[in-house]
Amino acid sequence: MDEVVRLEHIYKEIEGRVILKDVNFSVYKGEIFSIIGGSGSGKTSITKLIVGLWKPTKGKVLVFRKNVPELSGLELDELRKNIGYVFQEGALFDSYRVWENVVFYYLEHGKHNKEELRKMALENLKLVNVDESVLDLYPSELFGGMRKRVAIARAIATRPQLIIYDEPTSGLDPITSRVIDKLILELRNKTGTTSLVVTHDMISAFTISDRVMVIKNGEIIAIGKPDEVIDYPHPYIQEFVGAIKSCLKHAKV
Numbered sequence: 001m002d003e004v005v006r007l008e009h010i011y012k013e014i015e016g017r018v019i020l021k022d023v024n025f026s027v028y029k030g031e032i033f034s035i036i037g038g039s040g041s042g043k044t045s046i047t048k049l050i051v052g053l054w055k056p057t058k059g060k061v062l063v064f065r066k067n068v069p070e071l072s073g074l075e076l077d078e079l080r081k082n083i084g085y086v087f088q089e090g091a092l093f094d095s096y097r098v099w100e101n102v103v104f105y106y107l108e109h110g111k112h113n114k115e116e117l118r119k120m121a122l123e124n125l126k127l128v129n130v131d132e133s134v135l136d137l138y139p140s141e142l143f144g145g146m147r148k149r150v151a152i153a154r155a156i157a158t159r160p161q162l163i164i165y166d167e168p169t170s171g172l173d174p175i176t177s178r179v180i181d182k183l184i185l186e187l188r189n190k191t192g193t194t195s196l197v198v199t200h201d202m203i204s205a206f207t208i209s210d211r212v213m214v215i216k217n218g219e220i221i222a223i224g225k226p227d228e229v230i231d232y233p234h235p236y237i238q239e240f241v242g243a244i245k246s247c248l249k250h251a252k253v
């Protein structure tokens with residue numbers, strides 16, 4: 001299977017404190033891979049290493065078979081063009097309309113005219129089940145679930161090979177959270193894009209993922225298919241998933 005991301009023996013130390021300790025995992029082409037763990041467990045640190053914002057203290061971070069810490073600035077730009085990042089708060093630009101947000105990369109870099117860009121924005125919005133009625137709105141006029149969809153439409157606009165979702169359901173009510181889960185799944189099924197999801201949301205992780213990784217204090221505790229991980233006999237995992245186990249057994253997206 002094609003590896004899109006591979007972390008090998010990663011250690012990250014900040015101010016004398018080890019925040020990632022011998023982290024090893026791979027994400028394969030087309031899969032939805034979720035990283036779950038409590039606050040401060042190291043989830044965001046892993047995404048920072050993948051997009052080259054941080055360098056590891058030790059170890060290799062391979063993305064699209066390139067060792068990220070060794071890339072030049074230009075090579076990093078090229079790599080990031082291939083990674084769509086859906087930020088926790090959406091990170092939409094409030095002074096730009098929805099269509100401008102969606103095609104922001106092309107507004108900055110492209111040679112397309114306004115009509116072409118609006119058409120491109122609409123094509124991407126349609127992929128996240130949004131119609132043209134929002135094209136000219138500003139982000140402040142959208143409710144939470146819609147903001148998230150627009151943020152996802154923006155992340156996929158450059159047709160990245162990898163999408164990183166940072167807490168995609170945070171701040172959303174449970175019903176909207178399940179709608180976003182369904183969307184992540186649909187999008188992967190439609191486009192085949194490899195998806196890395198960082199989340200606190202157990203239901204989300206265990207219902208949409210092909211594989212789940214549990215991390216605690218910078219160390220991996222388990223990696224596997226949701227059904228395997230949920231029954232993993234580790235006290236932390238049982239504590240973490242125990243409360244929602246019966247709910248998960250019945251949850252369907």
Ligand SMILES: Nc1ncnc2c1ncn2[C@@H]1O[C@H](COP(=O)(O)OP(=O)(O)OP(=O)(O)O)[C@@H](O)[C@H]1O
Binds near residue numbers: 038039042043044
């Ligand atoms: N810039 C930094 N300087 C010092 N310590 C940091 C820095 N960024 C993160 N850390 C520490 O690294 C550890 C892992 O943080 P990280 O943000 O990766 O956790 P997380 O699992 O994403 O948490 P959350 O779910 O709360 O976002 C935490 O103990 C955090 O305090």
